[in-house]
Amino acid sequence: xxxxxxxxxxxxxxxxxxxxxxxxxxxxxxxxxxxxxxxxxxxxxxxxxxxxxxxxxxxxxxxxxxxxxxxxxxxxxxxxxxxxxxxxxxxxxxxxxxxxxxxxxxxxxxxxx
Amino acid sequence: xxxxxxxxxxxxxxxxxxxxxxxxxxxxxxxxxxxxxxxxxxxxxxxxxxxxxxxxxxxxxxxxxxxxxxxxxxxxxxxxxxxxxxxxxxxxxxxxxxxxxxxxxxxxxxx
Numbered sequence: 001x002x003x004x005x006x007x008x009x010x011x012x013x014x015x016x017x018x019x020x021x022x023x024x025x026x027x028x029x030x031x032x033x034x035x036x037x038x039x040x041x042x043x044x045x046x047x048x049x050x051x052x053x054x055x056x057x058x059x060x061x062x063x064x065x066x067x068x069x070x071x072x073x074x075x076x077x078x079x080x081x082x083x084x085x086x087x088x089x090x091x092x093x094x095x096x097x098x099x100x101x102x103x104x105x106x107x108x109x110x111x112x113x
Numbered sequence: 114x115x116x117x118x119x120x121x122x123x124x125x126x127x128x129x130x131x132x133x134x135x136x137x138x139x140x141x142x143x144x145x146x147x148x149x150x151x152x153x154x155x156x157x158x159x160x161x162x163x164x165x166x167x168x169x170x171x172x173x174x175x176x177x178x179x180x181x182x183x184x185x186x187x188x189x190x191x192x193x194x195x196x197x198x199x200x201x202x203x204x205x206x207x208x209x210x211x212x213x214x215x216x217x218x219x220x221x222x223x224x
Contacts, residue, residue, distance in 0.1 A: 006156075033212075041216065042202050042214030043157065043214050044214075045211035045212065045213070048211065058211060092212075102147070102212060104157045106154075106155055
């Protein structure tokens with residue numbers, strides 16, 4: 001078991017709505033990354049936060065945004081939800097540094113109807 | 114950018130057999146290669162990793178090998194057990210950048 005916790009575990013939203021997902025990083029970790037995992041696929045990198053700033057972004061539109069707080073916890077916000085946004089959203093925490101391990105939470109299963 | 118290919122997509126073995134999963138990467142600057150195990154309804158669990166200055170690493174029944182020249186790395190599981198059944202993902206990372214994942218291997222270990 002890792003110390004990374006995500007909430008909620010499941011939620012259902014309607015197309016066009018907005019959603020906020022939350023992540024508490026493992027103790028001592030100051031970097032948080034978010035990934036989207038579609039059914040049957042590997043996780044895809046959305047973005048990474050370090051010292052409350054976004055410092056890397058994958059191929060996702062601006063309606064995917066995030067925050068990191070002084071306690072290193074993080075939020076992922078998705079606006080104008082589309083059906084294709086249905087996926088498992090994973091948060092990974094790590095300590096900043098070269099080639100450090102990343103530990104994942106259990107994920108939030110988002111269903112857009 | 115980095116691209117990671119993973120094979121096979123499914124692997125069925127008998128309990129006690131060995132299982133091997135192979136991955137190739139495209140970016141020669143990649144220097145960190147973790148392997149994750151994902152069980153149904155759970156997040157990926159880091160099971161072993163290897164850095165580019167090492168050719169092989171072992172942890173009990175699990176080992177990983179890295180061939181930097183050929184740009185491929187492999188996961189070896191010996192004496193498989195039914196609880197090893199899961200989806201396994203390889204990944205590659207360049208420096209501080211994102212993890213790029215393979216497409217996953219569904220391993221089924223039959224008693």
